[in-house]
Amino acid sequence: MKRAARPILVVGSNATERVIEGRPVIDYLIDFARASKVPVVATAHMVGEFLKRGYEPAGFMSAMDIGNRLVDPEWQGIDGKGHPDVALFIGMPYYMESLILLGLKNFAPDLKTITIDNLYHPHAHWSFPNTTLEDWANNLRGLTSNFKENSK
């Protein structure tokens, strides 16, 4: 993540449905996005959920659209300044996220993918493991705090 030049975080519709320690996952992601400054691409109707919580994603489009752009080497990213080199994923229906990762594995060979759900994704380059909700919260907080420390 630290070595990434142009990371993005793709957030799916389960971000509001999964709740850890009384907070929906999307709240953890907003903390992470603010600390890391990683641009967020919201899929489905998640843009409204981010806006409701006072955070404006860098972009929003359907999950298949972002997948389709990530396999296009000529796509210049959400901000038009260059193709992402690392894409983090969280919160899509498991099977859908897995399939999009398959598409990227096969057709976006230069892209590194990371998943930060509480379920292991074998088609990503790196993935959080299968964990309890408690460990998942700790992992997300840990990820965020790394960036907060580095920004000090």
Added chain:
Amino acid sequence: MTSKNVHVKIGEMKTRIGHIKNLEVSIGKVVDDSWAEPMGPTPMPGLTTLRDWDMKLLNKYKPFYMPDCDLCCLCTSCSIGAATHTGHARHVVDHLIEKYGQRYPLDVGGLNVKVEAPVTRLVTGIKPETLGDLDEVLEYCEKQITHLLSVAHTGQEANNLDFESKALHAGRIDQVGMEVADIAQISVFDFPKADPEAPLIEMGIGTVDTSKPVIMCIGHNVVPSVGIIDYMKDNNLADKLEVVGLCCTAIDNTRYFNRGKIVGPISWQLRFIRGGFADVLVLDEQCVRTDASSEAERVKAPVIAASEKNCIGFKNRTNDPADEIVADLVDGKVPGVLILDPEKVGEVAVKVAKQIAPKRRKMKVLPEIEEIVALAKTCRQCNLCQRSCPQDLKIPAALKAAAEGNIVPLTDLYEECIGCGRCEEACPVKLEIHSFIVKAGERSMIEEKNYCRAGRGAIQDVEIRSAGGPIVLGEIPGIVAVVGCANYPHGGKDVYDICREFALRRFIVVTTGCSAMSAGSYKNEEGKTLYEEFSGNFAAGGVLNAGSCVSNPHIAGAAIKVANIFAKRNLRGNYEEIADYIHNRVGAVGLAWGAYSQKAASIASGFWSLGVPVLVGPHGSKYRRMLLGRADKKKDWEVYDARTGDKVNVGPTPEHLFQTVETKEEAMVAIAKLCMRPNDTWKGRSIKLSHYVDLHKRLYRTMPKDLHLFVRTTTDVPMTMKDEITKMLEAKGWKETVIPDPTLLPRMVRKKKE
């Protein structure tokens, strides 16, 4: 037209008995080509006849692949789907020809439907008038399917877009096969004929009178069910037994016999079988669970396999005396039989049901609540059930609560459970989790009492004349076809919500198959189901049930008839021109919210081939290939202006041809956007934009960022949103453009550039 053995054509001959002109004779058939419409360029297209048209679509909507192996499953899926529907049609047509003769006339709506087979006319150039004419159409389909499937062999097609072109061709053939099946059964079985007031059919387990013997039919082929219903009627038993069904067999049963009941969509077979309601199960073809017979055995309900597509390992008793078969089933000597004679199916099913019902006393295999609480204590919380659940249902948490005496969380799972039973297969301690969920939700199940409108079949020509103009001009914002399977991400209510949302917005909503049932399975605040709340007219704000899966061509047919009846375009063998018309002018979108089958893929492919976009729910991502446009690539959105020959950028209208969406909210926004077409007038575009923006603001809490792509002139901007949108357009550096007479075909340009 036909080429059977000997074919004689006489242009003109004067004889003593008369003056003969334009007589063609084939041995075995007299051919009379009295259809005045000239033949178009592509009757009975082969695999590559429409390749150029396919490539126009595929270069704009490029495939996005998500492969987990090296085999393309979508192409074979489309071929399997086309084969299934064509095989179904062949069975129906052969049976009806044998019983009623080749010359039985086709009639799908009397004087109200003169274009009785728009898809068949378009693709094959044949105007079928009798059952015998359908035989020729099916021969063409069967030939094409053989060629298509052969392409999937090792070492065949080397280019992926050419594979996709063949998938589109499979879709075209599939549409023809389905249309043949439906117009044959409508005509002969006297189904509702394009009737907007087709009767309301009782739907839901709660509507079944379980004090009577119950025959449950599962599958898609109505022929065995007609045998059952006819036997009941002939023996004055029509009100003495209940004939109920799951999926398309149920839809078609109730088009034939409006006292039949629809129990529900196909994916819920397991809950209904285990619930013990059925005294006899009649299984035909397509989407039947492979364990349906073993599950039926558990509840002591005999099974009759009625289709050669699904013999279930049972002995073929077709030629045995009916009463011997009945005795063996009632005495439990055999759990099931194969009977391929629909009349015998009728006699045996009815006799067995009458005799066995008092003995079975609706035996079910659902545990009592106390048993569930005790068994839940043995759950190891290993999570394998949730991991294997396609819906990721929180089963472990629900079992934990049940172990503590609280079954509410289990009850909550009932609505979203699709009834696959994978949880039970995964459970290391063999808990019957699906039965727990069904028992917990039993009250909801028993109280299911809704209405579905009987499948009406075709759209009337007069409805097309009335709605065609407003559709093409955009003043009816769009046609939303909510069709297909029941593999929903969050239960069937999403289908109801989507249908209702767009009916209230004065779109035309058409349903078929499992989606037609789900659409009718919920009620509004006044206690009315969707089909009671909205009219069944093909008009703004109408909600129509076209019928079963094989009724989907009536939807494609409506779009084709707009081109023919409203725009006076020739249909006959004129596929490319009509598809070009539909793609550029008819704002129609398909939504297969729970698509899962090969048939759904081929149905969708038939719509893609006509340039009609299709959305699927998240489980539809498992088709592993989308056809996506790139709104950010301006060059992809050029059309010819047929008036001038100029190339005009019309924006991403529609943006995608095949797209998966994650949530109901996303589906609604996408549907509104995908209904825009290059030909919209300023008034029509303004109406469509108002729906798109309104839904986007409500569901996404923000304005769309791509409005500048859809506004051609300032008059396109909805009046109520003028200020807000005008500012956005200025920020994007928007410039006005023309509204063309759009076509993708250079040959349709009327004025050639010098």
